[in-house]
Amino acid sequence: MSAQAASHSGNDHSHDDHGDHHHSQNFLQKYVFSTDHKTIGIQYGITALLFLAFGFYLMMVMRWSIAYPHESLPQWMSWLFNDSWKARWLQDGKVTGETYNMFGAMHGTIMVFLGIVPLGFGAFGNYVTPLQIGAVDMAFPKLNMMSYWIYLVGGLVMCGSFFLESGAAKSGWTNYSPLAGFADGQIVNQWLAGQTQWLVGLVLLITSSLLGSVNFITTIINLRARGMTWMRLPFFVWAMLVTGFLLLLAFPPLEAAGIMQLMDRVGHSSFFMPSGLFTKSEGLADLSGGGSPLLFQHLFWFLGHPEVYVLLLPSIACVAEIIPANTRKPLWGYKSMVYSVLLLGFLSFIVWAHHMYMTGMGAAVSTFFQTTTVLISVPSVIIITALLISLWGGSIRFTPPMMWACAFIPMFGIGGLTGLPLAFNLVGLHLHDTYYVIGHFHYVVAPGILFGLFAGVYHWYPKMTGRHMNTALSHLHFWPSLVCMNLIFFPMLVQGMAGFHRRWYNGGDAYLAKASDSVNVFGNAVREHIDLNIVMSMGAWALAIAQIPFIINVFLSLKAGRKVTSDNPWDATTLEWATPTPPGHGNFIFDVAVYRGPYEYSRPDCKEDYYPQWIAPKKTTDEASGEPSIASTKENTH
Ligand code: HEM
Numbered sequence: 001m002s003a004q005a006a007s008h009s010g011n012d013h014s015h016d017d018h019g020d021h022h023h024s025q026n027f028l029q030k031y032v033f034s035t036d037h038k039t040i041g042i043q044y045g046i047t048a049l050l051f052l053a054f055g056f057y058l059m060m061v062m063r064w065s066i067a068y069p070h071e072s073l074p075q076w077m078s079w080l081f082n083d084s085w086k087a088r089w090l091q092d093g094k095v096t097g098e099t100y101n102m103f104g105a106m107h108g109t110i111m112v113f114l115g116i117v118p119l120g121f122g123a124f125g126n127y128v129t130p131l132q133i134g135a136v137d138m139a140f141p142k143l144n145m146m147s148y149w150i151y152l153v154g155g156l157v158m159c160g161s162f163f164l165e166s167g168a169a170k171s172g173w174t175n176y177s178p179l180a181g182f183a184d185g186q187i188v189n190q191w192l193a194g195q196t197q198w199l200v201g202l203v204l205l206i207t208s209s210l211l212g213s214v215n216f217i218t219t220i221i222n223l224r225a226r227g228m229t230w231m232r233l234p235f236f237v238w239a240m241l242v243t244g245f246l247l248l249l250a251f252p253p254l255e256a257a258g259i260m261q262l263m264d265r266v267g268h269s270s271f272f273m274p275s276g277l278f279t280k281s282e283g284l285a286d287l288s289g290g291g292s293p294l295l296f297q298h299l300f301w302f303l304g305h306p307e308v309y310v311l312l313l314p315s316i317a318c319v320a321e322i323i324p325a326n327t328r329k330p331l332w333g334y335k336s337m338v339y340s341v342l343l344l345g346f347l348s349f350i351v352w353a354h355h356m357y358m359t360g361m362g363a364a365v366s367t368f369f370q371t372t373t374v375l376i377s378v379p380s381v382i383i384i385t386a387l388l389i390s391l392w393g394g395s396i397r398f399t400p401p402m403m404w405a406c407a408f409i410p411m412f413g414i415g416g417l418t419g420l421p422l423a424f425n426l427v428g429l430h431l432h433d434t435y436y437v438i439g440h441f442h443y444v445v446a447p448g449i450l451f452g453l454f455a456g457v458y459h460w461y462p463k464m465t466g467r468h469m470n471t472a473l474s475h476l477h478f479w480p481s482l483v484c485m486n487l488i489f490f491p492m493l494v495q496g497m498a499g500f501h502r503r504w505y506n507g508g509d510a511y512l513a514k515a516s517d518s519v520n521v522f523g524n525a526v527r528e529h530i531d532l533n534i535v536m537s538m539g540a541w542a543l544a545i546a547q548i549p550f551i552i553n554v555f556l557s558l559k560a561g562r563k564v565t566s567d568n569p570w571d572a573t574t575l576e577w578a579t580p581t582p583p584g585h586g587n588f589i590f591d592v593a594v595y596r597g598p599y600e601y602s603r604p605d606c607k608e609d610y611y612p613q614w615i616a617p618k619k620t621t622d623e624a625s626g627e628p629s630i631a632s633t634k635e636n637t638h
């Protein structure tokens with residue numbers, strides 16, 4: 001241990017008793033309108049987890065409708081509905097198709113924009129990035145605070161639309177025109193339609209993300225501590241930098257598209273509305289027409305695909321920190337991982353139309369996107385392989401964060417590999433819009449990304465709170481979650497290949513009527529696989545129960561968790577572990593300098609087997625630590 005680190009081990013540093021910009025703050029400044037990146041990170045984290053829980057609830061209702069389309073919604077799921085909602089959204093107590101659409105659209109939207117991105121980028125990015133680069137805060141702390149509040153308002157606007165007469169948006173999380181330009185058309189004041197409020201919320205969320213991304217990019221480029229060269233950056237920080245650029249470059253086209261769609265709705269423009277649109281309720285639509293619905297899809301997916309990496313990279317970032325710390329080995333292929341993540345960022349801008357093979361783009365264009373899509377799997381596979389090889393020969397400590405990180409690899413692996421066939425436009429003919437697609441991307445986002453983020457919670461919780469989370473409860477959380485996730489998502493792949501279509505509110509029940517007809521191939525395929533719906537729905541509800549130990553653990557450990565005995569409880573190498581626990585305002589209580597690469601584990605030349613980044617290679621003169629001098633003979637090899 002260095003003199004600096006040893007001199008402040010222990011966790012008796014209260015928030016305000018150090019730091020060069022000490023000033024007294026009242027409760028509101030400190031915990032609510034805080035400009036401290038750590039508080040903002042925690043605010044993002046708590047808010048995102050609440051939104052995730054809500055999105056999860058919507059999904060449980062959907063799963064009821066899929067598994068039991070003829071039975072009314074049970075009390076334990078409908079208690080959130082007031083009487084007028086019950087009257088409007090349920091028919092004889094059963095979920096209607098329209099309600100399913102609303103819940104489905106909002107589940108997707110909430111999980112992506114209000115849950116995973118804020119948890120990965122907003123919470124972990126904010127909390128950990130400045131610490132890992134040795135900065136006192138983000139470059140623009142007030143901007144940081146604003147981006148949190150704009151996110152919160154955007155999220156509340158979107159979810160608040162459940163209270164409007166029209167209910168919330170119903171046109172899928174992709175919000176395609178012309179449907180999204182038209183839905184809720186019967187509402188006189190279009191501003192009061194859920195579909196319109198979805199767009200208002202989206203514009204706010206994008207604004208928030210743009211503020212955040214500028215902040216991250218500036219911080220990482222400009223505020224690195226002395227000696228923190230690019231190739232000494234932890235992989236986590238690289239991933240955040242790339243994520244920042246993805247948000248910065250991909251979101252503006254969608255912001256423009258969102259505003260244009262908003263104008264289509266409230267101002268009767270027709271950017272995306274075609275001529276001659278005929279709707280069931282209104283006949284020939286009264287539109288100026290001439291717009292291009294396909295243009296909306298292009299603008300959406302130009303964001304949508306990079307967004308997938310915005311979801312993924314923070315999660316991989318967490319896993320890449322946790323694996324070396326728990327295998328006591330350097331991250332294998334650090335440099336190739338860095339180059340891969342840069343390449344991934346670049347390629348993610350030229351694959352978007354693989355979501356649109358069925359729109360008739362023509363063979364040449366389809367072939368281009370098919371090729372880029374196959375190419376982008378190369379850097380992804382390099383990253384995941386490097387993580388896997390990092391495990392090889394390590395003396396693995398199966399700590400709670402490590403269990404989640406290890407599970408991330410095969411789960412993300414299944415998600416990624418099942419995506420490969422979808423790269424080919426010919427396969428799109430068969431699998432487009434089936435449950436195979438739902439199964440594929442959920443393997444990435446649910447057991448993949450969520451597991452990586454859970455790993456992050458268990459890993460940094462001791463730094464954030466000064467206490468460990470309970471190990472028994474974390475096992476109770478982990479194992480059932482792992483089983484349930486596979487119980488839910490694997491059958492989706494099977495159903496999808498049998499032809500089950502996504503967004504069926506009754507799970508395929510309507511096709512059973514045809515199943516008795518022996519020549520009706522499709523009806524028979526549905527009959528053979530429809531019972532899987534019940535398995536998956538049971539899995540989904542059990543997964544909800546499996547989250548209870550986590551919730552208990554988070555709260556219980558705050559007060560009753562085992563106290564950390566060192567500022568660096570995992571014996572890790574990166575700079576966040578050099579701060580007091582929890583870090584106070586200003587983060588570091590010594591002058592930070594970085595002397596080495598991020599993952600110097602398994603070093604035979606020192607007692608502890610690892611060199612943190614802040615340990616100088618030269619003999620330290622501070623005798624007060626009583627520690628033997630380390631590395632005095634050691635050359636700095638980086
Ligand atoms: C953890 C358990 C989860 C389960 C059981 C689950 C289940 C479902 C189900 C049943 C659907 C509807 C399929 C359909 O009818 O077409 C769906 C759609 C979707 N889910 Fe999830 N989901 C989960 C987590 C997530 C997460 C973490 C994300 C985040 C990125 C996510 C993003 C989406 C999206 C984008 C859609 C498509 C919505 C649409 O069709 O517009 N889900 N999910």
Ligand SMILES: [Cu+2]
Nearest residue numbers: 305352354355
């Ligand atoms: Cu894509």
